Amino acid sequence: MEFYQAIIIAIIEGLTEYLPVSSTAHMIFTSSYYGIQDDPFVKLFQVSIQFGAILAVVALYWRKFFDFSRLNFYIKLACAVIPALVLGKLLDDPIDEMLGDPIPIAIVLIIGGVVLLFIENFFKNPTVFKEEDISIKKAVTIGFWQCLAMMPGTSRSAASIIGGMQQKLTREAAAEFSFFLAVPTMLAVTVYSIFLKGYGPENAEVKGYKLLMEADNLKLFLIGNVIAFVVAIIAIKGFIGIIKKYGFKPWGWYRIIVGAALLAYFVTNKA
Template structure:
């Protein structure tokens, strides 16, 4: 992976991480299109640049994250992230193996799109309009919904938003809580990937791969800065977009993108 390819991947991460379209699927497809060799550093890069996207949420909602008088907010996030932490550790190897085949990912992208077309028909009586009225029980339930995103192509954002609406949250509140929940979830994944995980090909830890060369470290820092900037733009735009148009446009996008990618990988690959 060269610097140009790293910039493309970072833009895709920042743009799609908080949209219900699966950032993982888009990065995998982009990597395949540009012929990026999937080595240990590429796998680490695709996960670790989520740190920049995390900081985007913290920067936009800094009053919420640094209001230490509302301890219940932190309790809800901690409780909601537990399912993903436990299941993520148990199924990490299976998840990584699934990332190697783009065809089922494209199919999941299409299926998720169909669900988004009808999501608002399923959940009509949404009474939870603010984060403060989300109970710990509802937070944990949303956390279990988020675990569906362990299937590549699902989208962490889509899974947690659907889970939020199933728990009675309005679409705007569900989207915002999805952003909040992303912070501890992706922080845990990033820490695990950099400091704890040993990568299969080299046997090195993530931080050893990052410090293996100045180029690796520079690429990592650049990727996070780009993901941070693009994610801020995407988050601001997404909230306004769903207030006006709902989730159907994202459903059609997933269906069209998934169909095109399915055709590409079954016919031309």
């Protein structure tokens, strides 16, 4: 992976991680376009730079994350992340297989866009307006909704926001809780990807941290995380403003248009 490719992928991660458009899909499309998607380090890079995006949420909501008097907040996040941890481990290999083909991911991107166009028609009259009013049961239910994002192209943000709205959260409260839930979820994914997951052919698997130590890989990893952190802060602030004013329809149309364009591109180039 070239230096400029790492920068572009990191910018895409920062822009899309917390938007309901699937950061994974966008990074896979980009790396597939450059012809580097099968590179083991590229696969690690796409997951590990999510750490920078995680820190963006912690930086923006630091009062909430470091208010240790609010034990219930941490309990809710811990309970909500359990479904993703269990299912993520069980489905690790099938997920890896799906990540290799951008065509079904583009199709899922389009389907998710159609859902976002009409989602607010299904979940009306919310009763939960802030995180403090979310029960542990509601948090766990949202955690199960988040697991839908294990299908590449779905979007972790979209799945957890829809889950929040199904649990009677306002769209703003659902979006914020999705941000909070991303921290333990993506931290676990990053740690697993770096220290436990193997990359490469079955007879020559290399742990993620060993890949980071090769040549300029560590430099790309550090730069990628810094860029993802900065861009994610901007994206989060912009996203909240847009959903307050316009709801989810702009993101629905975006997913449909981009998904259709990418589907046409990859089908044409595969033929």
